Amino acid sequence: MSRRPHVLFLAPAMAVLAAVTIYPIIYVLWLSLHRRLLIFNISKFTGLDNYGFLLRDDRFWNAFYNTAYFTVLSVSLELVLGIAIAVLLDRAFKGKGTMRSIVLIPWAIPTVVSAKMWEWMYNSDFGILNYLLGANINWLGSPIWAINAAVFMDVWKTTPFVALLVMAGLEIIPRDLYNSAKVDGASRWYIFTRITLPLLKPVILIVLIFRTLDAFRVFDAIYVLTGGGPANTTETLSIYAYNMLFQTLQFGYGSTISVTVFFCVGIITILYVRLLRREIE
Amino acid sequence: MRRFTFYILLFVVAFYCLGPLLWQFITSLKLGAELTRLPPILPDAPTVENYISIFKAYPFLRVIINSFVVAVSTTVLSLVLGSLAAFALAKLDVGRKGLILAFVLSASMFPPIATVSPLYIIITALELRNTLTALIITYTTFSLPLTIWVLTSFFRKIPNEIYLAARVDGCTVFQSFYKIILPLSAPGLFATAILVFIFSWNEFLFALTFTATIKSRTIPVEIALFPGIHEVPWGDIAAASVVVTIPLIILVFALQRRIIEGLTVGAVKG
């Protein structure tokens, strides 16, 4: 059989992707090798100088640490919660459709709005959170709370993403598998860890990859909530890159930070695939 | 007892997901100083003034239609393009699958704020500025990675025997794709469709950059236009967020029904 039709299946998607993404990728990579400071009228090729500077830049390492902390914490919480919710809603009950729609709500609210909404709820004077808890916590202003407040909001917002995909994954697991296990007298926990989870691995891999990708690039949510404060304790790599690119017009260095994000995410993805592949096969 | 715990859990989940929106809804019924006064939680005199104001003061209907067109087109485009590609990657004899899947991801690995400038240059060169097409193309591009990855994984789950049997029965490659593989992956298609739809419905950065006129404005940009130079009309924003979220939920609910029905039909046939 000729391979031509196979290529035809792939071609449209690849064409769109290539047409729209190749230029930006090259553009950013190329800029990252330049010292380009618009307001000093400087634009020259400096090779890897920007990367050298990056390694010595405290603000970069601070942002890197914040980003890593945010990513690890929010992705793992989302994964656990998302799977729990999906499993809970997998069984048959009355109102299942309604419940599954409700679960999607946090994801459906535009980030620009939900970040503002949480800023409002976190307000330590008139916010509902302190009122309900009877507490007086400066959620976004304390260096200890601020980053965790951002994580909490992100978990709330994106757990539906995880839950939705895992629910879909659960749906195509053949029911006979469960039934035969039940007949054998297996406990629920046993079924979950030995049957459900292994079968979910491909979906979990995808969820992990895409959630990490997004969490590592987090921008609007934190930018609206804290603006990177207090004292840069919530500044992530994307916020740092944004400040360099659009606030201070340092296009070269801003691109360098972006490329770093690109490589970090790439490495993490490869690790995930390696780790989970081995277990799947 | 078991059932009881189950319903308690359901309630907790529902409250956790709904709570903030509920609060947003309550806020949207308040005016002026009441917005920031606690207690009471519930307004003394609920008002729909904020809702009237958003449709009167802003071209809100137009914007909702724009968003709808963008989101539907993006969803359809990415599902069609993505499922074709995923089918090839899952069931056909294509070389270097890993590499292709990696390439698909690569564009989504930059912070969007870094790619917005070069994309702006492309959009300008194609004379697509201020068109919904510009947004549809961009959103499709950034939705394709998720679509392709998810669908590839779902297609792989379908036993090769089913696909091969179809081929033996005389189906062409394409027929076996849309008659056998697609229906069997309905849950995956549905989940992807929702994720892509909501992503396009809510995207802000590209929409702000590529569109400047009301003809092509989408919901998030319109909501960002609510605040004045210092004053933020929080009541209006609360009302708007309720107005744009509810139809989405109804849509999901209706679709869900359809899909579940479709699934049972498919199962009977199978």
Place this chain on the structure above:
Amino acid sequence: MIRSKGAQILYLFLFSILVLQGCNRETPPVENDQVTIVFKHGKLAGDPEAFETLIEKFEERNPDIKVKGEVLPSLSDEQHQFYVINLEGKSSDFDVFAMDVIWVPEFARAGWLRDVSNILPTDKRAAFFKAPIEAAVFQGKIYAAPWYIDAGVLYYRKDLLEKYGFTPPGTWEDLVYIASEITRREPGLYGFIWQGKQYEGLVCNALEYMHSHGGDILKDGRIVFDSIDNRQALEFMEDLIYKYRVTPELVTTAVEETTRHIFGTGKAIFMRNWPYAWNIFERDGSIVKGKVGVSLLPSFPGYQSSPTLGGWHLGINKYSDHPKEAERFIEFMTSYEAQKTLSLTVGYKPTRRKLYRDSDLIRAQPFTAKLYDAFEQAIPRPITPYYMMISQILQPEFSAIISRIRKPQEALESGSKQIEFILQLED
């Protein structure tokens, strides 16, 4: 069969894209001598109709020009980002645009603005407040015309001050004293609230303490940031929260609206904010209606009140195809008449001094007329193309001070070092 199905789908795409295109392509302009200029600006407060009437008036008087207004979100950061992307891409999509006062030298240095000396020759500049004109001049040329002005002011609870026999404070020490006295007798009130989130507004606030203590960031192009004056001013800012305890810790996340809401529900005695809040407090149904007074910000003994200058300027896009028409439009928009209309309708404060003696304006908005002194004394943030870089450095440093992560002296040293690094970048 495959072919036709596949082809059908393909057609469907192409068709839908074409249809969408058709929907959105703008109708080509009718061929005549009329020139259309595009005016880009942040969303205006209040009723958009007043603004449209103003544009119609301009078009009536200039039949050869048509003006198309396009709005952007009013958030300063979002606008900055929009203009940077567009102007870096050499967009000629808009001709006239509104800039935050702090961007003018930056955009001028980047080569994105046209010199507007034609509209504002030296002899015409005296009609405007000094600070906004100064802020628009870069290397001897003027690059933008002041459109409307802003400056920090002190809001106070008139009723409470009267009740306890106080007059509005002239010095920061007075403010602390009055605030502690009243909060002692009326527990549950905040003494003094201001904006302390890590953002541009925090720099505005901090500069007011520094300037009113004789400090500054740059002087004649040299850094004078690490000075005793600045240290004492910033120590005072920290002490407001942790020593005098008249300022609640929540200011470390507050922006203008946060403080406005708290003050508006009657929970604070003093507030630093921009003039916009006044009209909201005086609306029907406002809890503090008739109870609010406004005065100049206090200073340290021996120094002048030093409100930070805000406001927006109008400039011409360097890539504009219609610079002459753009000039005429800016001339109109910054004229006495247009500024008066804008002030009366949407409440934008005029940049022309004479308007503050205009009898209509005084009658309709006695409050605006009273702001004259604040605007006259307003001090611009450092006028330099790299102001945005300086602000990026200072925001986290100031935030660190009020969150007690760093001592003021450490912040001054660290900030100074970083600014120095920027200055030596310029070849």
